[in-house]
Amino acid sequence: MFAAIELDQASQVPLYRQLFLSLKEMIRSGKLRVGERLPATRELAGMLGLNRATVTAAYELLAAEGLLRGHVGRGSFVAASGQPPSLAWDQILPPLEPAPAPPYAPGAQISFASSRPCEQLFPIEELRRAAEQVLGRPEILTVLQLGSPAGYRPLRHYLWERARSQGAARPGDDLIITSGCQQALDLLQRVLVRPGDTVLVEDPVYPGLKNLFLRAGAHLVGVPVGAQGLDLDELSSLLNRHKPRLIVVTPNFQNPTGATLPEAARQGLLRLARSARTILIENDIYGDLRYDGRPEPLLKQLDESGDTVLLGSFSKIAFPGLRVGWILGPKPLLARLTEAKQFCDLHTDQFSQALLWRFAETGSLAAHLERVRAAGAARLHALLAAVEKHFPYETFFTRPQGGMNLWVRLPEPLDAAELLARAQREGVSYLPGRYFEVSRRHPGALRLSFAGLAPENIREGVEILGRIFTGEFQQARARDADEPAPALV
């Protein structure tokens, strides 16, 4: 390799410099690698017919650039690759947000932190039958082949017919499959929201919705949610003040409050949204999980204009690990969402679409939902009774009739975020309210997600939390009692 170095005696560039440049190029190009030994100066001088001083001068230039290092008695070695250093990723990347993800305590035995179903209830045998059906028919080749951005046809057809028979789907509507409800929200954000646009959301709200729209540069405004759902007076004034591009609501068993909007308020919401000419997104992923009371009609069913956009998903009613949801709404919007979907991920996984289609179509989903609702009722009632019994008397909490979540506001001065560490040390976890807040702070707020826990665990967990909260509250009261007593009159 070294013998092949060609130097030009006639050049104006001195020989030592020519040699330096040749060796440097060999290092830069990788012909000479880091750690490789170069010939001794005497040896290379002999090879190339040069003075030894010429070679020494070239080596010194290399050493000056940090490319060569000498070891006494061992020779000279390539010390660096001559390549520019690696990219400084942390400087060229946008800052990483402080984890918007919730602080799940890995060690907590009883976790109220995740709004998800109980895996012990998953009907594996029925799913296995669905898988056998999918794999046993010639259509499996279509399922495994590249599909359509709008979704797997049999599942789309099934969901469309169901929505039509419920009076939710109208002639001007279309339906597409998404990779869960999170992607539905992301597609809507992509198509509808430009930086600076105002978006109205419930306050408190699901963090995955809040963070998604904030990242898209939206101006997020929270509409307060009470035990009876959205506050329509506030909504009316916010609509007038902000003229929002769109509003996203969860009228059934909202996450995190569990609140449900009564029918009259649904009519009012529709009127307000239409008068403001705002796009109304109805997220109904919890609607099928009603344990008590009478179902309310969907906004999409009530809305004669057909403009409401309805989101659904199998995640809460079947298996969150299978990412399949859908969007039902006006055709012009759905055409754009389908286009965006293709850019995002071509299409949703078709094996899972086919699995869930068979699972739903054969009645397994309905049977599973019966069991899930029975279990959910027992869990919800256990939770309500335990909170009533163990939490401080002054605690406010919602009384949902379904879903997966209960919203609690501890009395002042309790701080749910501060108390979490103590709860986790005793093996219980939950999410403090700050993960859900948009415009309003309630330090005492927290969410208890109950669907994934057996009633006995719910009772045990709430008892532990109750002990912590009540103890802390009594201490705070005792501190207050140390204050000088008011004058007796």
Next chain:
Amino acid sequence: MFAAIELDQASQVPLYRQLFLSLKEMIRSGKLRVGERLPATRELAGMLGLNRATVTAAYELLAAEGLLRGHVGRGSFVAASGQPPSLAWDQILPPLEPAPAPPYAPGAQISFASSRPCEQLFPIEELRRAAEQVLGRPEILTVLQLGSPAGYRPLRHYLWERARSQGAARPGDDLIITSGCQQALDLLQRVLVRPGDTVLVEDPVYPGLKNLFLRAGAHLVGVPVGAQGLDLDELSSLLNRHKPRLIVVTPNFQNPTGATLPEAARQGLLRLARSARTILIENDIYGDLRYDGRPEPLLKQLDESGDTVLLGSFSKIAFPGLRVGWILGPKPLLARLTEAKQFCDLHTDQFSQALLWRFAETGSLAAHLERVRAAGAARLHALLAAVEKHFPYETFFTRPQGGMNLWVRLPEPLDAAELLARAQREGVSYLPGRYFEVSRRHPGALRLSFAGLAPENIREGVEILGRIFTGEFQQARARDADEPAPALV
């Protein structure tokens, strides 16, 4: 309902106007629905103790606003809901791009239009075994439950170990699962590209890449790709001129050209990208589909800095209907991509991740790949021979050693887009070059995707195309020959 209308005799608002406003509100609120009959004026006047003229005046105001319509001899009916009209979706939405999706001819018997595997080769029996394994173990509960944005742990671990043993994964790297390679590109766009940023891509290039970055507001610059892959001289000057944020390349069997970059050029590409401090994305979804020749090392293997970001996928080597791909790259970047992934769709479908993990881990994927490569070789050779035989002699075409695509440039003045309709009438389809072009137009260019077609179909399709192209080319020549002959000398 009407008897309950309350009017204020003492008000300054005239009674007919009060009645008008009351009735209007009953219509707007839905208490009175479209098509409902109002009482006759005499009847309502009696009910409310008013003059009949007062009621008539109120009805006339309603009629003037289009809310009431009279039918002679039948009475007055609510004519409209008083609600604002539906949203004008086509006005409030961004324009729908003219379908970037390719014009698949539904009727074409022989379609060279889609770069996808042949479903007849799908190993259903092996997939069924993998499904049984996934469904038969207790871990199925984890698979079906909510998962991690970074991916299903066993699959991540499997892919990481494979990449490590190949010298592609380094200690500073991480690996996450995506919903196919399209989502990998989308996540990179989200994290790395701001509107106005310059992105270098191959020209011609996969349309799903081009359109994604264009939609994100990137300034797209094409680097020409020839039979030997990327033109490095052009790349060097484009890097200097544009200082791009990133460059996306497909060194193995590029889509659409099928070209592969030789090792020396890979080294050169790495040096150029590093000197320009540009982020280098290596898309290797076709790399395992080599039918002839010796494999080239990955950029990610050659890159000692570790900065290269490598994309992989199961779509081309197994089942496109299962949407599972991955990204291997420096940890700081992967942390941001994981965060973006959570906003996009929470995580990739876990049943498919588990299925593909079993399918790969048990050796079924390797066995399948053997069969796919044997079939691919037969198809590629059939295509090359047929194009050589049937297309006009002056045609340029690439000679890939793997992948799914061949790039053809018909001699002037042939226009591949114009000739497509004729080909489709004869039952053959392909994609004209314009779907793939970035900065350079070649009207004669087209892509032939061969992996999905049996050799006999390839031969038949190319024969038909050859007849059309050759016939058209001869006619064009004959027209040229009609021109006045040059002077004889």
